[in-house]
Amino acid sequence: MADENENILVVDDDKNMLEVLMLRIEGEGYKVSVATEPETALKMAKDNPFDLALVDLKIERKSGIVLMRDLHAMFPEMPVIILTAYGTIETAVEAMKEGAYSYLTKPFDHRDLFLQIKNGLEKSSLSREVRRLKALIGEKYGFENIIGKSKKMQAVMEQVSRAAETDSNVYIYGESGTGKELVAKSLHLLSSRKNESFVPINCTAIPEGLLEAELFGYEKGAFTGAVKAKKGFFEQADKGSIFLDEISEMPEPMQAKLLRVIQERQFYPLGGQKLLKVDVRIITATNKDLKDEVKTGGFREDLFYRIHVIPISLPPLRERKEDIPLLVDHFIKKFAKEMKKETKKLSTVSLQKLLSHSWPGNVRELENTLEYAMAMSTQDMITDDLIFQGENKRTEKGKLKPLKEARNEFEKEYIQNLLLLAGGNVSKSARLAQKHRSDIYDLLKKHQMKPADFKKTK
Ligand SMILES: Nc1ncnc2c1ncn2[C@@H]1O[C@H](COP(=O)(O)OP(=O)(O)OP(=O)(O)O)[C@@H](O)[C@H]1O
Ligand SMILES: [Mg+2]
Numbered sequence: 001m002a003d004e005n006e007n008i009l010v011v012d013d014d015k016n017m018l019e020v021l022m023l024r025i026e027g028e029g030y031k032v033s034v035a036t037e038p039e040t041a042l043k044m045a046k047d048n049p050f051d052l053a054l055v056d057l058k059i060e061r062k063s064g065i066v067l068m069r070d071l072h073a074m075f076p077e078m079p080v081i082i083l084t085a086y087g088t089i090e091t092a093v094e095a096m097k098e099g100a101y102s103y104l105t106k107p108f109d110h111r112d113l114f115l116q117i118k119n120g121l122e123k124s125s126l127s128r129e130v131r132r133l134k135a136l137i138g139e140k141y142g143f144e145n146i147i148g149k150s151k152k153m154q155a156v157m158e159q160v161s162r163a164a165e166t167d168s169n170v171y172i173y174g175e176s177g178t179g180k181e182l183v184a185k186s187l188h189l190l191s192s193r194k195n196e197s198f199v200p201i202n203c204t205a206i207p208e209g210l211l212e213a214e215l216f217g218y219e220k221g222a223f224t225g226a227v228k229a230k231k232g233f234f235e236q237a238d239k240g241s242i243f244l245d246e247i248s249e250m251p252e253p254m255q256a257k258l259l260r261v262i263q264e265r266q267f268y269p270l271g272g273q274k275l276l277k278v279d280v281r282i283i284t285a286t287n288k289d290l291k292d293e294v295k296t297g298g299f300r301e302d303l304f305y306r307i308h309v310i311p312i313s314l315p316p317l318r319e320r321k322e323d324i325p326l327l328v329d330h331f332i333k334k335f336a337k338e339m340k341k342e343t344k345k346l347s348t349v350s351l352q353k354l355l356s357h358s359w360p361g362n363v364r365e366l367e368n369t370l371e372y373a374m375a376m377s378t379q380d381m382i383t384d385d386l387i388f389q390g391e392n393k394r395t396e397k398g399k400l401k402p403l404k405e406a407r408n409e410f411e412k413e414y415i416q417n418l419l420l421l422a423g424g425n426v427s428k429s430a431r432l433a434q435k436h437r438s439d440i441y442d443l444l445k446k447h448q449m450k451p452a453d454f455k456k457t458k
Helices: 015-027 038-047 064-074 089-097 110-142 151-164 181-188 208-216 252-264 288-297 301-307 319-339 350-356 361-377 389-395 405-420 426-433 437-446
Strands: 007-011 032-035 051-056 081-084 102-106 170-174 198-202 239-244 281-286 310-314
Touching: 007 015, 007 038, 015 032, 015 110, 032 038, 038 051, 038 064, 051 064, 051 110, 064 081, 064 089, 081 089, 081 110, 089 102, 102 110, 151 181, 151 310, 170 181, 181 198, 181 239, 181 281, 181 310, 208 252, 252 301, 288 301, 319 350, 319 361, 350 361, 405 426, 405 437, 426 437
Parallel strands: 007 032, 007 051, 051 081, 081 102, 170 281, 170 310, 198 239, 239 281
Antiparallel strands: none
8 A cells, every 4th residue: 555645746626527537546545736827836836846747738827847847847757648539649758758757548557557656756765865965974964064853953963965866056054153154064065056166255245335246246347446347246156056145135226226136047247248147056144034124125025035045044153952963073173173171071060050151152152262272271170160261251340351352341331332322324334443343243253242233122
C-alpha cells in the first residue's frame, strides 16, 4: 500500500476523467488533489508542494507542457507524468524532452498508471535524499563557522541550505550581533555561486552621495573626482552574490534605483552609455523591522517585497542560551590561536554569569567578553572576575578611573544624549555630532545600542 504522506496532483480539464483518476489513486492510498485549470494547479502547488503530478497534455488555455514547465520552475525535481490521447505520441515525446518523467496514453491500463506513479515517487524521494546528502556535505563547508545546536539555530541552518538551492533574494533579519553577515556568507558558500564573488556592502558606511557610484560604477569624468572608470559592486558581484547590509538605511532615491535594477537586472554605470546586464543573487540584512519602516513610509513597499522573497530571522542569543557553552568553546579556541596562548577552561561561576546575562549585544557581545577574558587571564582557568569586569568597575564610586574607561563612559553617555536629541534618527545625529553616519553606527554597536531605542513611540 502507498505511503499516505505522498501527495499527488492531477490536472485535467475533463471532469469525468479527473473523478475517475482521483478515486483510483485515492483507492491506492495516496493523497490526491485535483485541478481543472493550470492557474489553480500552480497555486495549489505553491501552497502545498506535491511529490508527483499527473498532467493532461491538453488543458484549457494552457498546454500541459507549459504547466509542467511552470511547475518545474518551482519544483525542479518533481516528477511529472503526462497524460496524452491516443495518436499524439509525437507530442508525448516532446514532453519527455521537456523534462516529463514519463507519459501515459489514454485509455491506459491502471496497473500501468500505478507502476509509473510508484517509480516516479521513488525517483522523487531519491532526489530528496540526494539533496539532503548534498546539504550535509555543504554543511561541512558552508556552516563550519556557524555554531549552534539549539533548535532555533538548526532551523535557521535548514532554511539557509534550502535557500542556497535557489536564486531567490534572501532577507536576513535579526538584532545586532546575531550573525547576519556570517549567515549571508554561508548562504553564498552553500550556493552554486560559491566560486564567484561575494560582495558585502554596508549601506551606512558609504556616504549617501557616493552610494550610487559605488553600486553601479562610473566612467571616467562622470563626476568631479572620477579620475578613472570604476566597476561598481553590482558588476563585481556578477554571477555571485551581493550582500546589502543595513538595507533599512538606504536613502530613498537609491531605493528607487535599486528596485529598477532588481526588476530589470541591468543598468547604466554613471556617465556610461553601455547597458550592463548582471546576474546576481541579492542578500539583504537589517536589524530593524522593515515592515514598520514600510508602514511609516521610510522604506518603499515595492522594494520590500522584491527583497523579502525568502526571509530568514535570526533568534537573539537570550532565546537560545543552550548555544552559549558551544560558542564559548569556539571563541576560546579562536582567541587562543590569535593570541598564541593555550586554550583555557571556564570556571563554573564564570559560565553561570554568562548564562544569566541577557546579551543585548548577542553573539558579538559574547565574543568581546571572551576576547577580554582571554587577553587578561594569566591562569589556565577563566575566573569569574574576568567576566563583565568593565561593568563591575563602573559601580565602584570615588576611585579615579583609567582614562580609557572614563573616555568610554563619556562616549556612551554622549551617544545616548545625541540620539535622544535626534529622536533616534542617525542621519540627524551624524549632522549634530559632525560625524559620518557610519561612525555613529560604529559607536552604537560598540555600546550595544540601537537607534530604535531612542525613537519616540508616539
Ligand atoms: N552562530 C555563530 N557562531 C559563531 N560565531 C558567530 C555566530 N553568530 C555570530 N557570530 C560572530 O559574532 C560576530 C557578529 O556576527 P555578525 O557580524 O555576523 O552579526 P550581525 O548580525 O551582522 O551584526 P550587526 O547587526 O551588528 O551588523 C561575528 O564575529 C561573528 O563571527
Ligand atoms: Mg552585520
